[in-house]
Amino acid sequence: MSNTPSDVSVGAAPAAPPEPARGPVTVPRRSWSPTPLITRLHFYAGILVAPFLAVAALTGLAFVFTPQLDSLVYRDELRVAQVGDRANPVSAQVAAAVAAHPDGTLAAVLPAAAPDATTRVVFTMPELGERQHTVYVDPYTLRIRGTLVTWFGETPLMTWVDDLHRNLHLGAVGRVYSEVAASWLWVLVLGGLTLWLHRQWTARRRARRLLLPDLTARGVRRTRGWHASLGVWLAVGLLFLSATGLTWSRWAGANFSTALSTLRAHSPTMDTTLPDAAPPSPPSGAGHHEGAAGPGAVVDITAIDAVLRHAGAAGITGPIEVTVPAAAGQGWLVAENDRSWPVRLDRIVVDPDAGVVDRSDFADWPLLSQLSKLGVQAHMGYLFGLVNQILLAALAVGLLCVIVWGYRMWWQRRPLRADRRAPVGVPPARGGWRLLRRPLLLAGALSTVAVGVALPVLGVTLLGFLAVDLIVTAMRGRGGGPTPTMPIEGEPSTASPGNGRV
Structure with missing residues (x-):
């Protein structure tokens, strides 16, 4: 019998198909662009920090208009019943307050600043701690219009809303929430701006697309347009709120105060x-x-x-x-x-x-002390009156919209294929730091450590994000198969086929 390829022994196993020729392994080239790393950081920080930012925006929005609410709620205490022809001497007004409040220790006097305003006489009492009793006196009749428990001049209503914004009425523990929000807000703003500018640059689009959403787009692209373009408009204001909020936060604020002392930039005592x-x-x-x-x-x-x-x-x-x-x-x-x-x-x-x-x-x-003082007044809505209040309200509402659109994008990016269906979108690809050039990677690492020391809450939560990232990746890896990832701007898509939303 001839030994030809058609001759096959009975019962022999079929020949295995030839292996495809393997080409050279492509090693990703290192780049000076930090876009992959920023994309993943922006994604995780946005998801985990957005709830803190939403609470800060809502409570800040409530605080903005407390001066108007005070005028309504405490009308009897803050205003006289009728403007008279001539006010009594301030010493007589103080004497009337002391007679009505003999148990307290006289601490301060705030004479009426307007014809229809009352004079405020402040008393300290050991059982009140940092708070005081403020007696409101009619300058014309010397009648006591009322007494309120105040905190550095703030009415009970304003104090309650102020505490809600600063610490959610949880004391020192609650202050962590507001410092998390202030510490990450500037990171999210600058990261989002970088990604949006990179996208517009690589697409060679006009400046109009940078500032206005593309209304012809659909799905996640339309949501991203609203999210990013509104973020551009809000960027300066949000960076201002982040910086001024950090100046009186618990840990970053203490570092800021230390820096002022080192520079001899505190206000004079x-x-x-x-x-x-x-x-x-x-x-x-x-x-x-x-x-x-x-x-x-x-x-x-x-x-x-x-x-x-x-x-x-x-x-x-x-x-x-x-x-x-x-x-x-x-x-x-x-x-x-x-x-x-x-x-x-x-x-x-x-x-x-x-x-x-x-x-x-x-x-x-000192200039830094002046800027810090003016920044705090603007952050609280006092510096420019009603205009300041309206701008702060617009920033708060705008930030809430950006947060909602961010979560909507997360949902719209969810895989829809039957074998990969998920309730929310997949994260961006891991390992973006490996694509960075070594000098840029070293500079970024040193900068991150320095910022983490100056802003301790930012540093600790960043480590927490890394831990979450590692845990999520490990859990998905146990399920077998490659971990789906979201495509990065300007990079080939690694998302699962059939999504149709990325």
Whole structure:
């Protein structure tokens, strides 16, 4: 029998098909573009931090218009029943408040700043801690319009909303939420801007597509257009809110204060000790009721009239707060507290007999201290009045819309194939850092460590995100088969076929 290829022995196994020729393995080239890494970071940070940002936006929106709510809720305390022809001396108003509130320690006086406003007389009480009792006096009739428990001048309503925004009424533990939101907001904004600019650049699109969504698009592309274009419009305002929010956060704020001390950029402290007085008392800050007439101190209430005359002659006018001396040998601290632009925040120390003995003008503060003060006032909606409030409200509503569209994109990217169906979209590809050039990778790692030290909550939560990423990847890997990933802008798609939404 001839030995030909057609000759096959009975019972022999069929020949295996020849293996396809293997080409050279393609090794991804390292790039200077951090887009893959930013895409994955933006995705995970957006999903995990967005709830914190949504709560901060909602509570901030509630706080913005509390001045108007105060005017309605506390109308009797804040306003007089009828404007009279002539107000009584401030010393008489204070005496009326002391008579109505004999148990407290007189701490500060805020004379009426408008013809229809009441004078606020502040008392400290040990059981109230940081809070005070504020008595509202009608300057014309000396009638007591009411008494409220206040916190650094804030009414109970404003204090409640303020605490809700800062810590969700959970104390020090709750402050973590707001610091998470402020720490990650700037990262999400800058990351989103980078990805959107990269997409428009690679697609060679006009600037109009950068600022306005493509209304002809459908599905996830349309949602992404709204998400990204609105984010561009909000970027500057959101970065401002992030920066100013961090300045008085718990851990990042402490680092910021340390930096100001190192740079000698804090606002000047006022020493209320009068010349030749003994023993000296520690310096007192402005506007926080540190000074008070202690139990053993005797305060001449009538001296406040002379103090106000000296203050007026020194140009300290408008809304002011007069802090009562805490002990003998100390002067009266008079501070402007007009927080609207142009701000008036000058301070003086007054001896009722000798006049002004010390002065600190806002114009002489270090620049960083000035910017920090103005930033806080704008963050709270005070600096530009109603315009400031409307802008903050627009930022809050806009941020909520961006968050909703972000989650909608996550849902729209979900795989639809029967064998890969999932309730939400898949994450971007892992390992973006491996594609970076080594100098860029080293610089990024060092920058991340530095930022993590300056913003500890950001650093800790970033480590948490990495842990979640590793756990999710490991769990998906146990299921067998490749882990589906979302395509990266400008990169070949690795999404499962049949999705039709990416």
